[in-house]
Amino acid sequence: MKIGFCGLGLMGQPMVRRLLQAGHQVRVWNRSADKARELVQAGALWCDSPAAMAGECEIVMLCVFDAQAVHDVVLGEQGLAQARGTLRIVVDHSSIAPRATREMAASLQEHCGAQWLDAPVSGGVGGAEQGTLAIMVGGCAQALEQVRPVLSVYSQRVTLMGPVGAGQVTKLCNQTIVATTLTAIAEALSLARDNDVDAALLSQALGGGWADSVLLQLFVPRMTQGTEQVKATIDTMLKDLDTVADLARSSYTTMPVAHAAQQTYRAGHRLGIGARDVAEIVKVLGYNFNK
Known part of the structure; x- marks a missing residue:
């Protein structure tokens, strides 16, 4: 065809x-x-x-x-x-x-x-x-x-x-999991650094345990070392989280964790880093991988 x-x-x-x-x-x-x-x-x-x-x-x-x-x-x-x-x-x-x-x-x-x-x-x-x-x-x-x-x-x-529309609902479920997980990883890295632990070692230390995931292994290096390659932007994730919030509102679905993540990504946009890679969401929490 x-x-x-x-x-x-x-x-x-x-x-x-x-x-x-x-x-x-x-x-x-x-x-x-x-x-x-x-x-x-x-x-x-x-x-x-x-x-x-x-x-x-x-x-x-x-x-x-x-x-x-x-x-x-x-x-x-x-x-x-x-x-x-x-x-x-x-x-x-x-x-x-x-x-x-x-x-x-x-x-x-x-x-x-x-x-x-x-x-x-x-x-x-x-x-x-x-x-x-x-x-x-x-x-x-x-x-x-x-x-x-x-x-x-x-x-x-x-x-x-x-039927038509079900694929989009599924993608919003996917983005809910991804966005909230990335926010949790960013918080964990900040917690480690603020308490004198080498945050870059978290993916190794937690590998194989319950906290392990593809996202953990991929984003700990990107969040702790920085990256010039943009795989997905903060603004794209925010756009999807806004859509999640609209769908949840119309279906009366309670989503407090997704709502909190949405505010974190919105803060990233307000900081002027919306066009940057989603790994830079750590900067919203004060984690500066340039130091």
Whole structure:
């Protein structure tokens, strides 16, 4: 099937690279065309608009920042829904609110008959580069089976969670666990340093115990030594936590730990480090790895 990909940010670029390396012909579009330059040199084909892409591709993947960006790409003046006949399935890898997902999915089908799979991912830039992402999907099982071979190029696990919107709910559960765990790790590092313990040794000392996790092993070095490579930003995590709070409010779900983490990430934004790697959340707690 002919594949299109909209959104060539931190996640989108390595996902497209893996598709190209697997031999797929991929048409790409991004709001900032310069981000497509290296991918076009690697073999991708540039489209002037999402509508032009939908006129040529049966499957179009999205990986953009928020619900407004998804709306613009799909239902905007030059959006995917403006094309007729070719587009069959939209796969949205963005992390947005379930309600917005369901509303846009219905509008897409009404406009052009295409199906929607909300398919947010977990695993970060490294997972996209290595092809080990976890993808949680909401939508039609038959549509998923049609695109599963494509998704398998950059993922190790694809799970159908329910109807449209269920993938986004699952991603919010994922972000709740990740954001609160990173905040707890940051607090533990601060506690260690404030009491004359080498915080960098925590991942070694706690490895194999109940506190051990992939996040502990990955982020203790990043939080104690610093990193120039941005895998996910503080602002992206804050955006997802805000969505978690909205969903919890609408379902009357009690989430005091997630709420506290949300305030920590908001403080990071106010400190002016929102565009930096999520590991720098330790700075909100006064931990300075430059010393």
